[in-house]
Amino acid sequence: MLRLFKLGTKLNIGTQLNLGTKLNLLLVFIFFLVVSVSGLLLSIILNRNAEQIVTDKAFLLIETMSSVRHYTSTQVNPELAPRLETEDEFLPQTVPAYSAREVFERLRTRKEYQDFFYKEATLNPTNLRDKADEFETQIVETFRTQPTLKEKTGFRSLPGGDIFYIARPLAVSQESCLRCHSAPELAPPSQITTYGDKNGYGWKLNEIVGAQMISVPASTVFEAARQLQFSVIGILSVFLLLTIFLINLFLKKTVTNPLKKMSQVAQRVSTGDLSGEFKHLADDEIGILAASLNRMKVSLEIAMNMLNSESQQ
Structure with missing residues (x-):
């Protein structure tokens, strides 16, 4: 009986509404439906677009740094390598990782790139500024356990906001690398003078020793996408x-x-x-x-x- 009374009350209320009120209720329902569905679809599209923008920036930068490494390895290192035996201090310009890092740090002096980061995170580096942190160590270990994996991407949460990263394995691919990293007694004297004989040794040919990593801030891009969504x-x-x-x-x-x-x-x-x-x-x-x-x-x-x-x- 109670259900019949409620149903009858609803029908009575519905029949008492005039045509204009019924039309307005329909239009209000359509309004909220269109806004809700449009907001959801727009959010999906803009988030995908923002992620693609961040990804494109990261890929462009990591390819640029790979080109810098190749240039240093093939053209700079052969010219400066003989001086490592005679110089009092080690010449870091001969190291591809150093060149790439210096070029990127120069890029970061521009305001729009100050929150971008490049690092060749290494488990046992000669220069301790390249020492992998806990998160980066996990990525390197992933590459070591999965040799066929050529690239890893994802998002990482930091106090300053979320960042998108691209990581590629760094392996000892040339015999010449072992001259500085196999054993301290084989390393150039200038290297021992500058970095000591405790770090960066014991590497093996074809061993994955680190990961080349580019970190691109994602929070600002996604925030801009959200603002655009609200505006639309x-x-x-x-x-x-x-x-x-x-x-x-x-x-x-x-x-x-x-x-x-x-x-x-x-x-x-x-x-x-x-x-x-x-x-x-x-x-x-x-x-x-x-x-x-x-x-x-x-x-x-x-x-x-x-x-x-x-x-x-």
Whole structure:
């Protein structure tokens, strides 16, 4: 019984609503549906686009650093390598990792790149600034356990925000590398003088000793995507509300107001007042209904006159 009462109450409320109110409720429902679905789809599209932007930047930078490493290895190192035996201090310019890092640090002096990072994270580096942290060590170990894995990407959360990283394995691919990293007694004297004989030794040919890593800030890009999403949703909402207003105005002028006037004419006719007439110039459904109402009024007026004539006889 309670369910039937509630259902009856809902139906009663629904039947009591006028046409304009029902239309507004429908338009409000459509408004929230369109905004919700559009917001969801826009969020997915913009997030994918932001991720693609971040990825493209990272790939461009890591390819650039790989080119710097190759240039140093093939052109700079052969020219400076003989001086390692005679110089009092080690010449880091002969090391591809050093060249790539210095070039990138120069790039970071520009404001738009100050939150980008490049590192050749190494488990046992000669220069301790290349020492892998805990997160980077896990990546290097992943490359060591999966030799066929050529690249690893993902997001990393830091206090300053999320960053997107690309990591590639660094392996000892040339015999010449072992000259400085196999054993301290085989290393150039200048290297021992500068870095000591404790770090960066014991490497083996084809061994993965580190990971080349580029870190690109992602928070700013995703924040810009969210701001764009809010802006688009705001503009869409304004246009939808304007559309709802115009639809209401149009329907009020062409549908609800004419129906109200016809209802008033019909009510006067039902009480015997046949003087009223509804005029609607448009040849649409409302016009057809108005013409039918006027014909009915004329027919009723004729019928009433005939009844009056018969009663007088």
